[in-house]
Amino acid sequence: MKTKRIFGIMLLFVGALLWESCDIDKFEPLGENSIEDATPPQANFSFSNGVTVDDFLEYTFANLSTSATTYAWDFGDGNTSTDLDGFNVYPAEGTYTVTLTVSDNNGLVSTTSQTIEVIEPEAPLVPDPLIVNSEFVKLPKSSGSDCACAGWINRDLGDQGESSTASGADVVKFDNNEPDHVYQEFEVVPNADYLIEVSVRHSTTDGTLPSSLELRMLAGSGYEAGYTPVYYTDTAVMPQGNSSTGYWGYRTVAQMEDAANNLTVEVIPNPGNDDYNTYQYSFNAGANNSVALFMRGIGGAASGNYGYNSGNEEIRAAYVTITAVN
Amino acid sequence: MKHLKFIGVLLTFSLLFACNEDFLEPIPENVISSENYFLNDEQIETGVIGIYDAMQGINSTSLNDNRGIQQEFYVTEMRSDNTRTKNQEGEAAQFESYTITPNNGIVENYYRSTYNTIYRANLVLENLGNASQTAAPIFEGEAKFARAYSYFNLVRLFGDVPLVDRVISPLDAETAYTRVSTSTIYDLIVSDLETAAANLENGEYARASKAAAEALLAKVHLTLGNYLEAQTLCENIMGYSYMLEPNFNDVFYNEGNNEIIFAIVFSPGIEADSQDFSAEFMNGVGRTVGVNYVTQDAVAFLDANGGPDRTPFSYRIDPFQPTQNQVVKYLPNGEDGGADGKTFMSDATLSGNDWVVLRYADVLLMHVESIIAGGQDTSVSAALNSFQQIRDRAGLTDTVTNITKQDLLNERRAELAFENQRLFDLLRFGEAQSILSAHATATGGSYSATDLLLPIPQREINLSNGLMQQNPGY
Numbered sequence: 001m002k003t004k005r006i007f008g009i010m011l012l013f014v015g016a017l018l019w020e021s022c023d024i025d026k027f028e029p030l031g032e033n034s035i036e037d038a039t040p041p042q043a044n045f046s047f048s049n050g051v052t053v054d055d056f057l058e059y060t061f062a063n064l065s066t067s068a069t070t071y072a073w074d075f076g077d078g079n080t081s082t083d084l085d086g087f088n089v090y091p092a093e094g095t096y097t098v099t100l101t102v103s104d105n106n107g108l109v110s111t112t113s114q115t116i117e118v119i120e121p122e123a124p125l126v127p128d129p130l131i132v133n134s135e136f137v138k139l140p141k142s143s144g145s146d147c148a149c150a151g152w153i154n155r156d157l158g159d160q161g162e163s164s165t166a167s168g169a170d171v172v173k174f175d176n177n178e179p180d181h182v183y184q185e186f187e188v189v190p191n192a193d194y195l196i197e198v199s200v201r202h203s204t205t206d207g208t209l210p211s212s213l214e215l216r217m218l219a220g221s222g223y224e225a226g227y228t229p230v231y232y233t234d235t236a237v238m239p240q241g242n243s244s245t246g247y248w249g250y251r252t253v254a255q256m257e258d259a260a261n262n263l264t265v266e267v268i269p270n271p272g273n274d275d276y277n278t279y280q281y282s283f284n285a286g287a288n289n290s291v292a293l294f295m296r297g298i299g300g301a302a303s304g305n306y307g308y309n310s311g312n313e314e315i316r317a318a319y320v321t322i323t324a325v326n
Numbered sequence: 327m328k329h330l331k332f333i334g335v336l337l338t339f340s341l342l343f344a345c346n347e348d349f350l351e352p353i354p355e356n357v358i359s360s361e362n363y364f365l366n367d368e369q370i371e372t373g374v375i376g377i378y379d380a381m382q383g384i385n386s387t388s389l390n391d392n393r394g395i396q397q398e399f400y401v402t403e404m405r406s407d408n409t410r411t412k413n414q415e416g417e418a419a420q421f422e423s424y425t426i427t428p429n430n431g432i433v434e435n436y437y438r439s440t441y442n443t444i445y446r447a448n449l450v451l452e453n454l455g456n457a458s459q460t461a462a463p464i465f466e467g468e469a470k471f472a473r474a475y476s477y478f479n480l481v482r483l484f485g486d487v488p489l490v491d492r493v494i495s496p497l498d499a500e501t502a503y504t505r506v507s508t509s510t511i512y513d514l515i516v517s518d519l520e521t522a523a524a525n526l527e528n529g530e531y532a533r534a535s536k537a538a539a540e541a542l543l544a545k546v547h548l549t550l551g552n553y554l555e556a557q558t559l560c561e562n563i564m565g566y567s568y569m570l571e572p573n574f575n576d577v578f579y580n581e582g583n584n585e586i587i588f589a590i591v592f593s594p595g596i597e598a599d600s601q602d603f604s605a606e607f608m609n610g611v612g613r614t615v616g617v618n619y620v621t622q623d624a625v626a627f628l629d630a631n632g633g634p635d636r637t638p639f640s641y642r643i644d645p646f647q648p649t650q651n652q653v654v655k656y657l658p659n660g661e662d663g664g665a666d667g668k669t670f671m672s673d674a675t676l677s678g679n680d681w682v683v684l685r686y687a688d689v690l691l692m693h694v695e696s697i698i699a700g701g702q703d704t705s706v707s708a709a710l711n712s713f714q715q716i717r718d719r720a721g722l723t724d725t726v727t728n729i730t731k732q733d734l735l736n737e738r739r740a741e742l743a744f745e746n747q748r749l750f751d752l753l754r755f756g757e758a759q760s761i762l763s764a765h766a767t768a769t770g771g772s773y774s775a776t777d778l779l780l781p782i783p784q785r786e787i788n789l790s791n792g793l794m795q796q797n798p799g800y
Contacts (some may be wrong), residue, residue: 044798046775060759062775064798124701130423152642191373191706192695221558270700284706287557287696 041068043102043112045086056121061086061098061220068102068110076116090118126192126324131293132184133235135319136172138163140236142245148172150235154183155242158296158306164316166201166276174213174297174315176203179306181296183241185220185229185248186322188285193325196281196293199318200268207270210299211313215266217283220290222261223249229290251294253306256294263291265299274317282325293320331634347734356741364453367461374465377472378533381590382681384509385600385676387613389431392439395590395681396603399618401483401780402431406748407765408624408739412609412616412650424766424777427784428800434783436483441478447473448493467525470518471534471542475683478546481508482750485797489514497574503790505782512550519543522767528566531586532680537563538588541684544692549754557696562690563587564712568686575639577685578655584729587684594659594678604658604677609646609668611658612675619644620651623765625741631721632740640743642667653744656681682745687716691738694729703730716741753778774799 044064050056063071063085073081075088076096090096095117103109132151133139139150148170149161158181164173174180188194202212220229227249232238239246250256266282271277285291295317297310364370383394402422403409410422420426426433447469454462473491480487486505491514494501522539529535540559547556571577571585581591593599595779605612607619620641628637644650645667657663658674690712697709704710705728713729716737726733738751752758766773776799787794 004356048759060775062759062778064776066796085759190557190699191704191708193706284708287554287561287706289554 012032030097034251037104037106040108040200041102041110042066043068043100043110045069045098045100045112045114047098047114047116049116051117057090057118058093059090059116059118060101061087061088065102065110067104069105070103071126072101074099074101080092093118093120127190128323129186129188130231130233130321131162131186131278131322132233132238134321135170138316142237142240149182151232151238152182152184153240154181154248154250155167156242157181157183157294158308160240163271166316169318171316171318174295174310174317176211176310176312176314177300178310179296179304179308180310181294182317183248183250183292183294185231185290185292186292187229187231188289189256189324190285190287191209192285194283194285195323195325196283196320197278197323198295198304198320199276199278199320201274201276201316202270203274203314203316204270205272205274207272209270209311209313211297211311211315212299213268213315213317214270214296214298215281216256217263218256218292218294219261219263219286220249220288220292222255223256223290224251224255230286249290250294251262253308263288270313285292286297293322295320352419359556364449365456367458369459370450370453370461370465373446373453374468377443377446377450377469378590380439380446381472381475382599382601383439385597385602389435393435394439396601396787397432397436397439398479399603399744401436402531402746402749403618403744405777406752407621407761408652408743408748409618410621410769411614412619414645415615418614418617422769423771424762424773425771426777426781426800428781428787428796429784430781431779434785437480437783437786440480443476444473444490445493447476448490452493463525467522467539468534471522471526471539474518474522474546475542476517477511478542481511481515482549482753483780487511499791499793503786503793505794512546515546516543519546531589532591533581537566537568538684541587541689541692544689544696548692548695551700553696553699555760556692558800560693560696563686563689564693568595568689570686570690570715572719574636574719578639578679578682579660581680585686586680586682587686587689589680589682591680592678594672595676597676600676600678601681602675602677603681604656604679605674607653608634608658608663608674609644609650609652609654611663611668611670616644616650616652618653618744620744621769625651627736628740628743631736632743633717633722634720635721636740640740655744687741688747690716691734691741694734698729698731698734701731703728705729713737776800
């Protein structure tokens with residue numbers, strides 16, 4: 001019996017000791033000697049949004065945080081979320097600051113913010129191309145005297161057009177029996193449709209003289225290899241297709257006449273009157289962001305440096321416009 | 327004694343020659359090593375064949391072997407809304423539920439296989455100096471095509487990855503494990519493909535060609551948003567002699583037809599040159615019970631949008647288990663498996679069906695995509711013309727007058743279903759997040775945005791000694 005009692009007391013004593021020893025805080029305060037969090041959470045996210053007029057207010061957020069277990073999104077418009085990935089529909093256009101706060105199970109916190117600008121997309125209108133000296137006014141050239149042909153010269157393809165007037169206004173002239181031309185490169189939107197309008201006058205009324213005006217839209221893909229177009233605004237600095245003023249993308253008549261390089265070829269014969277008549281043509285830019293307009297007089301016997309001739313009639317052009325079809 | 331002196335002198339002389347480097351590190355004469363190989367066109371050509379061999383992968387049940395293209399469907403199609411495992415079991419099921427772990431052996435195998443192709447391409451490029459002037463540009467084009475193809479898959483699947491553009495030594499851990507930004511890797515991809523397109527001619531489909539390089543480059547440019555470049559490349563290819571196969575089913579069973587621009591080719595019956603994916607897509611015919619099975623979502627989609635001349639050649643009801651649906655673009659050696667769909671005359675696990683990487687229909691649809699050019703729709707006649715050709719063959723002959731971005735994404739899904747294109751299309755169209763999260767919600771998966779990239783295999787992270795960081799979310 002006695003031993004039993006001693007045993008019981010000892011049991012109590014050991015139990016009390018065990019009880020005391022379990023109070024770890026007394027010996028080792030929490031946090032002391034514990035291993036530091038080697039992988040603290042790191043907040044990060046990316047976002048994408050709708051691009052149409054219908055869904056531009058809808059934003060999707062991809063959570064790219066590391067070592068995090070809880071997430072708090074503040075979308076900047078009063079909406080919040082604790083989902084892993086975020087989704088928000090904004091009330092209107094504006095600038096919003098999106099904040100993502102993440103934390104891990106040790107209570108470490110990381111925060112990141114990004115500013116988003118919600119803008120309603122505009123209808124993607126194709127702009128009209130910029131044509132320099134489209135009314136064939138006598139302007140300075142990079143070399144030589146002022147000319148209605150300023151900005152429209154590529155000596156690799158023909159002789160320059162000449163200056164003339166009609167009712168006091170300047171016009172460009174494709175002289176009889178000469179290989180006269182106009183040429184200019186301009187920027188377009190790939191695959192967009194464009195309308196060309198040109199005002200042309202033949203010099204006789206009977207239409208028997210074999211002179212026609214030919215109009216070609218040349219593809220930028222046909223430019224000489226390695227050529228990068230430059231879009232000038234000032235006729236006084238534009239190349240004329242020779243060594244002193246610089247060259248264009250089309251360097252030979254054969255290159256210009258290659259069917260694969262022609263988006264459209266139009267021929268304007270003598271209409272039987274000597275008025276300024278308006279002609280309209282359309283073309284699609286195809287896989288080009290640059291094209292060149294080329295016009296020349298044809299109909300005469302092939303001769304001279306360029307292998308073509310305008311025939312026995314003078315042709316004049318008052319203006320050319322190119323507009324995008326939207 | 328007198329002789330001893332002589333012996334001493336002889337020994338001293340012999341030591342002089344003994345230390346020649348060749349003697350200490352001899353090049354073996356009876357075995358082939360890369361040191362004494364790749365010395366002429368014939369030998370280098372075997373190296374080029376070796377590149378295609380790496381793309382094929384090894385027909386094996388061991389994940390220790392590089393499986394190449396034979397397991398690509400796991401990391402691409404089964405992560406899209408098109409396919410899943412039949413029984414949602416095991417490592418293979420991690421893909422459809424978006425619960426892939428860094429230890430997933432299939433992911434690791436794909437990563438390792440792809441870098442093996444890159445290694446073999448670099449090996450050929452390193453030895454181009456020994457090739458003849460006429461052969462060198464062709465070998466260079468083929469090797470660079472293969473390297474670009476490999477990297478294009480890697481960056482889309484893993485994001486930033488190590489850039490290995492030469493043969494590196496095993497000690498070069500910095501190159502092997504430093505993740506390089508995708509934009510830098512895309513620079514190499516574009517320049518490799520431009521070289522390949524310039525150096526190669528057309529006329530091959532089992533090996534790289536000019537059209538193959540241009541088609542792949544067009545897809546790279548679409549991915550990067552360079553639409554004009556992509557359109558020009560597509561129009562180049564449209565000027566060659568490729569054409570749509572009149573019957574959709576023949577695309578897959580009339581091997582080497584006019585539509586195929588580049589395929590990874592296999593031959594039936596030979597273990598070294600056959601594939602097993604055709605068997606794996608069937609019901610318990612291969613090693614698995616059935617993978618790359620068609621989702622309910624894809625079945626409903628194809629029934630509604632595939633067209634009468636395309637849907638029946640895309641999927642079928644599993645004859646053995648009629649609640650399930652199988653891909654039928656790669657039936658083992660063209661056999662349908664009889665009444666139960668799983669009884670084959672030939673050995674299905676040694677199938678010879680080619681894997682089509684690039685075909686003309688893809689180019690026509692890329693042409694449309696390049697004209698839409700990131701916009702919402704197009705009515706340009708060039709685009710309508712390309713689109714209509716695809717629709718007409720599918721038996722959907724109503725005249726199309728306008729193509730929206732969604733129309734195009736749908737048409738790509740219907741035309742190229744189960745050809746490992748869907749995931750990349752969703753990513754490129756910016757639709758992956760919304761469509762995959764909705765798909766996962768419907769099928770009980772646990773998708774989040776970080777699942778768009780695969781994990782870097784844990785083995786690589788471990789070997790890198792801290793050089794490599796895991797993708798977020800893993």
